[in-house]
Amino acid sequence: MIDLTSTVVDILSATVVTVQDMADVAAPAAQEATSAAAAPKEEVRELGGDFWMPPAASTLAPATDFAFQVITWLSYVFFFGITIALVYLTVKFRQKGTDVNYDAGAPVHSTPLEVGWTVIPLLLVIAIFFMGFKGFLDLSTPPKDAYEINVTAAQWSWSFKYPNGATSNDLVVPAGQPVKLVMRSSDVLHSLYIPDFRVKKDVVPGRYSYLWFQADEPTGFVPEDRSARTAIGHHLFCTEYCGKDHSNMNRKVFVLDETEFKEWETTQARWLDEVPDEDLYMVAGPKLFLRCSNCHSIDGTAGTGPSWGDQTSGSLAGLGTLWERVTEGTSPIDGGTRDNGGKKLADYIGPGKLYETPEDYIRESIYNPGALLISGYGPNMPHFRGQLSDRAVDAIIGMIKNIDQFDPKGRYVGDVPN
């Protein structure tokens, strides 16, 4: 085993930046104690910016804002001109009574006027076009020395992968340096949009698309496993409709100054390796679960995918945790590329069967999710080949096995007496 893990930890999360955090990693129970004590604080970002625009936080935003202001002011002139004229004419020339005061001398045509209100708007829109054209050339031409981040969009999460192998759920970028996103989608159309930067680009399955920006002001940083909304950072939205959780496919962009960014990048690449083996699922599990939590719950709530925890209701009621269902093989199979119809998991798991062990089945469900589908769930899960290392899969399997030791938000709470 070469140092695979440091380059392959493709999932997200985890941000072990401070000494305090490192201490928490070493003592999960202590972390639980502190987080339970501090009630999560909801911070709502202010709308910010001016009447029309959010704060401008990238180097190209001012050009876009300038164009917007020019067009808007031009619109004010035409809008108020037309409205005032409309009201004035209507009031002045209103008809009194039923008699038509037909004005035979009123002009019905004027070539100079027609030419005038054809040519003047034409010149104005040509000027506007060139303003937008110039801004667009800058927006679509990434500088050669840009820092490249690979982006994978999937229903309904973003994965950012950095040149040193680090991965994250939030987009973390260095300040004062052009950043180029090389984006691909593993399922349907998505679109990456950062309003404060005035950039947007569709993420199209089957092809790569680029987007670049440069942000000069550091924003501060909040780790990904935050339990409450934070006002720090820029919004990152998916703006191409992609199904059920389209509106939850949003993350934060954090801009760090150069040294902080280097430090973050390095730590982020190594965190999984640095987790002691004996704490693997307790520490790494919750961090990896952040990516899974859009579709899988822990408390038995039905999501887009089956819950990892106890099913208390629904079609699988009484079947126990995901691990129990896998080890006992009770779940009915209803679709998938290996479906033989009307079978149960038990028909596939066991010595000599398709999967020797339950672990093999979970592993395949992560790398090739369409193989067997549990009854009631569609083929919605993207695959994580090349994104999750063996160690990460081990951590997830460990977490699923010991799901009772985690609270509904995926935090490790240790053995709780029944």
Next chain:
Amino acid sequence: MTTLEATSPNASNAPDPPVDNYLTYTRGVLSWVFTLDHKRIGLMYLVAVLGSFLVGGIFALLVRTELLTPGATIPGVDADVYNQFFTLHGAIMVFLVIIPSIPGALGNFVLPIMLGAKDVAFPRLNLGSFYLWIIGAILAVLSLVYGGFDTGWTFYTPYSTTTSTGGVIPVVTGVFILGFSSIFTGLNFVVTIHKLRPPGMTWFRMPLLLWALYATALIQVLATPVLGITLLMLIVERVFQIGLFDPAMGGDPVLFQHFFWFYSHPAVYIMILPAMGIISEIISVHAHRHIFGYRFIAFSSVAIAIFSFLVWGHHMFTSGQSPLMNVVFSLITFSVAIPSAIKVFNWMATLYRGSISINTPMLYGLGFIFLFTIGGLTGLHLGTLNTDIHLHDTYFVVAHFHYVMMGSALIAMIGGLHHWWPKMVGKMYDEKWGIIGFTLVFIGFNVTFFTQFMLGSHGMPRRYYNYEPEFQIYHVISTIGSYIMAAGFFWTLFYLVQSLFSGAKAPANPWGGRSLEWQCTSPPPHDNFKTTPSVGDCYDFSVVEWDEEEGGYVINRSKVEESSPDH
């Protein structure tokens, strides 16, 4: 005031007016089901379209109510259900309401009469087109039985070919059939205008609504087949797993967008061009003033129809099409602004030295100019490349196209409905109630949609069930606006229906119009005209005079002789 001669065959002093009108010409349900009368078909379209508008409107209210708070608001409405709400709202409003509304309902009713014809060129095709509409609508309803659909009205692939909702194929088939309904209507209008003009009705004597409907019909005939082919390809991909658009099977999803917008951008002009035609009629008739710049307005309709085919790529500036194409499409897009601006300035000039009646249709006409100005100007923000990158797929776009499609196209349709209501049903609605209805709709509309410009420019993406809490204030204002607007529309429905039962009898010419439809009785007889009508200058109001006895306006024949019909 010497010799006043009512041209209306409906003698005003007769105690019992002749019962021969198109509503009473034949009786019984079957006489409606198998009618070939363009007026009855228009009326059936009207009822069908307004019924769909009610359904689409209810979905809009559900969407707005759900957006009162971030995340779940209405119990039982989760993200999946919400996605179906906005999809249904969009699909119903576009395909069942706005596209057929003006040509199908009002156009069918007034086009032959305005032209001086007895009917459209192909009455059977006309009825066929209505029944295709019905079949399309039924399939759309069936899609709900099969599990609904959550693709957005744009049916973007590969989501639409992979989503597990089962209603996609029924609704896509329905839209495919609705396309043929639209093509048949367009075909009919083109032939009617070419072949059925009576003596004297030259191209440049046609009311501007007919120019607009003609330009619209050209788009319907030329663009709609592309939508049909595209939807057929989508069905083929979904059913037979043949890779056309899904990259997982070797297809290209951006190709679908090209195909889709190649129809759906011109479709925007299928909606707005007839609306502009209605406004040309409303403004000139209620200002009692010859339309200003007739030829510029007429040719600008044709210009818009031509340009409409060359700008589809402006929906795709962020899609990954080549930057060169973005630049070309942006440039051509601005060209559409010019004929639109020409129309607005000409309408304004028509008010100058007019004799303006401030009544419900005219208020809708003036409201249209106000709303269309906002819709048009914000189009500049979206046609400009770098600002569109920021605004694309945000609420700014939602606000913009509602100002154009609803604030303009639908408001013009409602204005036209009031304008021709006395003609269609033979009853007058209550003017005061009409003004109250307009005020509610107008205020509600602006409160609903102007706030969405600010939402969008601040970065709120469209089609979002859940949203960042800082956007909530604008969403709440917008939702309140939508309730005001809904109250206005229900109020309008109420007094229009009420007028059927207790409205005053409508004179042949209640507004002082000069085009031919005001010269036959209200409601018109089955054959529209007893004799081939004499065609004058349809915007020469000098010959229109108020007749106390008739309770409406009449045309002074002696003045017609002396006035010159030149433009």
